Amino acid sequence: MNSSTVIDNKAAAQAAASGRISSEYRDIYWSLFEQSGMCMANLDLGLRVVEANQYFSRQFGCSTQDVRGKRFCEFLHPSVQGTVQHQLTRLTEGRHPRFAEQMVAVGAKDATFAGELTGIGVRGTAGRVDTLLVLVQPDHAEAAPKLASSKQKLLSAVDARILEGVAAGESTVQLAAKLFLSRGGVEYHVTTLLRKLKVTNRPALVSKGYSMGILGIGQWPPRVRPEYIR
Numbered sequence: 001m002n003s004s005t006v007i008d009n010k011a012a013a014q015a016a017a018s019g020r021i022s023s024e025y026r027d028i029y030w031s032l033f034e035q036s037g038m039c040m041a042n043l044d045l046g047l048r049v050v051e052a053n054q055y056f057s058r059q060f061g062c063s064t065q066d067v068r069g070k071r072f073c074e075f076l077h078p079s080v081q082g083t084v085q086h087q088l089t090r091l092t093e094g095r096h097p098r099f100a101e102q103m104v105a106v107g108a109k110d111a112t113f114a115g116e117l118t119g120i121g122v123r124g125t126a127g128r129v130d131t132l133l134v135l136v137q138p139d140h141a142e143a144a145p146k147l148a149s150s151k152q153k154l155l156s157a158v159d160a161r162i163l164e165g166v167a168a169g170e171s172t173v174q175l176a177a178k179l180f181l182s183r184g185g186v187e188y189h190v191t192t193l194l195r196k197l198k199v200t201n202r203p204a205l206v207s208k209g210y211s212m213g214i215l216g217i218g219q220w221p222p223r224v225r226p227e228y229i230r
Helices: 003-018 023-034 054-059 078-092 157-167 172-179 183-197 202-211
Strands: 039-043 049-052 098-106 112-123 129-138
Touching (some): 039 054, 054 129, 078 098, 078 112, 078 129, 078 202, 098 202, 112 202, 157 172, 183 202
Antiparallel strands (some): 039 049, 039 129, 098 112, 112 129
16 A cells, blocks of 8 residues: 555545545545445435445345345334434535434344444535435444343333333423423433443433343334333
8 A cells, every 4th residue: 555545545534534525535435444344335315325335235134236226214223213314314404514323223134233323424526415424333242132031120110111201202301291200200210221221321222222122123102022021
């Protein structure tokens, strides 16, 4: 690798980190992530997959050809589709250069997995966003969690209702009114859940709940499976 290539790669990485990827660095940027082992896809402004690398296709159990043309949100669990679509739309409008979100996706053989999704707006020569890059980083440490077995009663009835409410996007005030608790009481239970599931914020709590199988798949509003309630 010559010195000019090193400089170009460094510039591409810096541009990616700042969310300012120009067409000048797009091919270099793509090449870097093809070799990194990270799931990556390129989306058009309609949020459809234009191309995806081999790791993305493998994670979602599709060939690279089958992935093309699909709406990206189809790969996500319904519980996070609305939030992610909103964030991606903001990228297409140029309102933000990038975002990072906890997510739950549906991979190969319909297996759900949690992880982090990063979206980056790519600007063309005219300075406008003309395509999006999405990076999916599965939480491999939690790919097959052993904590949530059918013999364990992990949650109290109140904790279960709190988790369901958080997964449904309800605020502390809404949960307090619904469950006849004070705001402090709701926050106490949320903190207990964060500690119990070993996560640091509410989006991660929801992702962990789905990845561990505590929250049932395909249900709305979200429901904690009864075998995990004491």
